Amino acid sequence: MQTEEDFRDFILNGHLHYIPNIAIDCAIFGYQKHQLRLLLIRHRNMNRWSLPGGHVKRTEKLEEAAYRNVKIRTGLKNLFLQQFKTFGGPDRMKFDRFDKKKWTEITGLPSWEGNWLMDQTVTVGFYAVTDFSETVLQSDISIGECAWHDLANLPPLEFDHEDIVRDALHAMRLHLYHYPIGLNLLPEKFTLSEIHALYETLLEKKLDISNFPKKLITLGLLKKLDEKRSIGAHRSPHLYSFDKVRYELALKEGLVLS
């Protein structure tokens, strides 16, 4: 949305182009060695931070809506967005904190009673993990701010977005043993110490470095290569890579284990 007029038209007539009662929300985790962040936006006229998200056009698939919204709201492209859970229920959104005077100012309507945006909404959750150092954030007319926040120190979030983040983390951590989520976060060939740092950070827990790769190798996700990297006198650790054949199979079949 570029202008105030676009924004007003979206509020008044958006249900003609978007499916009412449905939204998508995206938990985008940012990784760098030993650091895990979450991308949050703050709408104009809203006090709390929230996940980037939006509505679904009548002509698009849920995934397409997720990619479009993330790109519009954050400038991020080429993410691997994974749908993980849908959130509904009578208590998930509270509109009573909204400013009714401001609503009338923007829309010209005496109240939001009957407006499509203010009806009960079910939201489809997606997550992605990306390298936060590579991203250039941007905002638009409906977004005041867009920023990475340390996961360990999040501000209070809008609606049920804290639940969405918690469940996105759980899903990502389950998938971490099935999909090589680290594929774009590590070099093609990496040391045990690099993948160990990644897994400890994403799981937010200490992992026994001697035991940790065995599970991933048993599960078929990780391959130990017959190659070493020289990183100094007497230091040349073995290299590993993700098993991409099994990765492709997993994406196609929904299953790595077999």
Next chain:
Amino acid sequence: MQTEEDFRDFILNGHLHYIPNIAIDCAIFGYQKHQLRLLLIRHRNMNRWSLPGGHVKRTEKLEEAAYRNVKIRTGLKNLFLQQFKTFGGPDRMKFDRFDKKKWTEITGLPSWEGNWLMDQTVTVGFYAVTDFSETVLQSDISIGECAWHDLANLPPLEFDHEDIVRDALHAMRLHLYHYPIGLNLLPEKFTLSEIHALYETLLEKKLDISNFPKKLITLGLLKKLDEKRSIGAHRSPHLYSFDKVRYELALKEGLVLS
């Protein structure tokens, strides 16, 4: 729904009590040794079979809607329904095969244009696995038939329900290594041969019986007990059980592996 009048009121005024544009659908798999079935229903006035499902009341959570619909439509209670994926997109439902004359007969309306039931709908998919020998099926005024079908030999399904079944299978098979889905399908203590038959059936593939339990034990799902079952002269196989502490942890934390 008990009467024709209820049914008509649901069509005309259901959006006051149910959230428009949202539905739930349930893939309920039935297991018995070496057999895997799927529960299907056939609505009155529809030719194709479909998954049991329905709409979400404005007062209930998605999970509550799933349990309520399954109970109403099949009589099944105490299932462990697991949400796995949400389906949307402009092509997922085709209403053009419906009988417009019958619509007018039932509703008194000249067309379904603008009716809440005929607008684009996103559906939240749930799955469950149950012992099909223990279930008593029932139908109601909107359901003509309700029956178990062999998974290997399904009839053509309504809308995108074949996609929903395929993705439900994938999700169930991924979870099979994380949640003891077999908890209610096996005795509390079982032999290797019993869990092997269950896993082979649910995964629809042959598994090396000597290698198969190692993965489940490494993953922390299965415990080998210091007990045997006597099943005849010189035949007393070891017994196993699911690790329920890790199961509870998995349900709480969304993760078995650690």
